[in-house]
Amino acid sequence: MPVDNSVAREVTPPGGVRAWWVLAFSGATAAVFVGWYGPLQVLLARQVEGISPDGKESALALVTGVGAAWSMVANPIWGALSDRSGRRGPWVLGGAVAGGGALAALATVDTVLGVVALWSVAQIALNSCFAGLSAAVPDQVPEHRRGAVGGWFGFAQTVGVMSGTGLALAGGSVSSGYVACAVVVVVGSLPFALARERRRVPVREPARKPFGLLRHRDFVWAWVPRFLINLGNAVALLYLFYYLQDEVRVGDPAGGVFTLTAVYAVALLATVLVGGVWSDRVGKRRVFVCVAGVVMSAAAVLLAVWPTWTGAVVAAAVLGVGYGAYTSVDFALVTQVLPAAGARGKDLGVVNIANTLPQVLAPALAAPVVAHLGGYPVLYLVAAAVGVAGAALVFRVRTVH
Template identity: 40%
Template sequence: MTDDPSPAASDPLPALVASNAATPLPRLIGAMMTSIMGAYIALLTPLQLLLTLQLTRISGDGAAASFSVVTGIGALLALVANPLGGRISDRTAARFGRRRTWILTGALSGSLVLATMSFTTQVWQVALIWCVVQTLLNFQQAATSALLSDQVPPDRRGSVSGLLGLATALGPLIGLAAVSLLQNAALQWSIAATGGLLGGVISVLLLRDPQHPRASGEPRLGLAELAKSFWLNPARHPAFGWAWAIRFLITCAYASSTYNAFFLLDRFKVGSARVGGIVLLLSLLSVGLLAITSAVMGFVSDRLHRQKPFVIASGFLAAGGLVLMATAPSVAVVFVATAVSGVATGLFFAVDSAMCVRVLPSSANAGKDLAVINMANTLPQSIVPFIAPALLAVGGFGALYLFLAALGVIGGLFVLRLPEIGREGDPRFALITKPKAVTTAVSSH
């Protein structure tokens, strides 16, 4: 399978950023933030609380195992949907716009399906609905992510990356705050679905997205082209491969937050009536620190023209928070560990998206390539739930958290292989694209 060959330097698309067709930057930031907040209200509110409560009602003591199965399968569907959504969005020629079309379609259909979750009475029904929701909302997320490459000027990508990290944090916080005020399951799921719907609708109202007609000679989007959605050769594009691994490992480290409710129920015997309130407080603390750190450090990164120190600090701080969580003797220490993890996640979100865009081989395929990068977000949602039961059986939550801490440290160190801003092409670091071997004919005399 071949890669997309054209280097970023030769792409015509960055000219869109300076043209009248581009969305004014404040509106563009608003559009991207509302789309992301809506998607994360619809996805992370269930992951952090509502799925735990729904599965506890359905399967009682078997809820933790059911949660792992449901979220693991859902994440596998998201793993497939995100790259497909990115590739299809790159090639969409609708007058409504290639990104707007899928932001609206994903948000509208995904939210409507999510609203039916309260009617489930069997685990398989929960799994089915969750898989459909993950698929649809990942089409929305893939289209939204591509806007960072499409329309954000390179010298503002760190700032925008930090604000998108803020939106990622605010989404589940808003969702948790809203559903925690209610006890009725149908209303809780409806609130999460409404948040997702509003985020998508507001986003497309703010966004300018000119029609992107199919280029002359561009192959039709058949099965062969769709198959390329899942691959970009890391041997040919090594910086991309390292960025993917960094995001995957650090995302594994902070994927532990989806187990907060089970951790409180298991270690500290917190009752079902109180666990939602404590999870909300933990999320408020984490998101508050994440939001401040992400927004501020995104601007700092742009000013310093540095990204790598933020990633290294993020990996080590994430590990420190997980070690604290693993050894926590009280709920108070859980709050301290959550604060450390919030700062760590904020540092990572401040630069991660900007760093990934910087190592893309081609902005013409930004939707597809960023979706491949986004697989590093999605895989941990599948892998962590699948390995968690074995780790919990061996050493409880301590074993789970310490294992994830080690992954965070490795992810932070991997960034040393990437070039810093302005050093792309330096042979001491991974190259964006390796040149193809050129054979020189030598004539004999």
């Protein structure tokens, strides 16, 4: 089968992007991540523990695993539907209202199956928002500004994670935490969802055959490094609580995870905007992605060879610096290798599988390493090796410098 190395015809005009649009876009992105991470960081665990205290670990795994599976399926479908409609805003609005409703309803259920069902609905709905927001960037933003806007995209995601966690903790109860997150999802999405779209979605191009994306070489080689880097990151973070408890011997591993998350977030915010703007100015993407991937892998190496609290704090800061630069520049790179301008939503949905699939695969890779193949030092060296492989493979992309 011949390989098609073409990318989407650039249809956005060469001008800039309005500041109000970036602000509304960032607000909606942060709102979606509040809806995701308030439950994932705090609320689901507390709710499941109250329902099934003796089987809380397996019950929470069921809830999050089923939700992640729905997320992988839903994102490309919502993206394809928004491509067909020619609009992104209505899909953001509909997803926010449905997702907020599902979060509010979660406050009322008292069975594990009820939590599974409503969290799945929330995941499906919020992916409608995320698919529309992701595709809006190549629709509305010229190539030479996508690193900067990708930086705001990553910045907003981090603010959403921190805000969602804060709302969940400040609410006082599981029910009030869900309601607070639901309100933020809807209200935060409204400015973007109701704004007039200055540049409409390109006219839909003829449908590709199944697996037709595999014929687009640069798209595949942009997807593979993203998958590997995210897999290495997922492996490194999966057992962080147990690493602090069993390897580092921290007295309060839960508090330790919170502290490391805060250190990571601050470091990420310090680089997420700088990396994107810098890559725009020099006109290069691949070298930034590669260096960022290597820096993230260095954090895993630190955890392997320096199993102390100080080492963990330094590793969290290093990981944040690397991931901040990576998340903005890699998103800009991916938007430049989309195969069809009229199928951006669907294709970015496929790209987003590279973010969610590692969450499913990481336990299968990490558990046997920890149990039988050398424990945490080997686990973190494996994570580093996977990340370095992903960083190196980004140079297989040829149409982007």
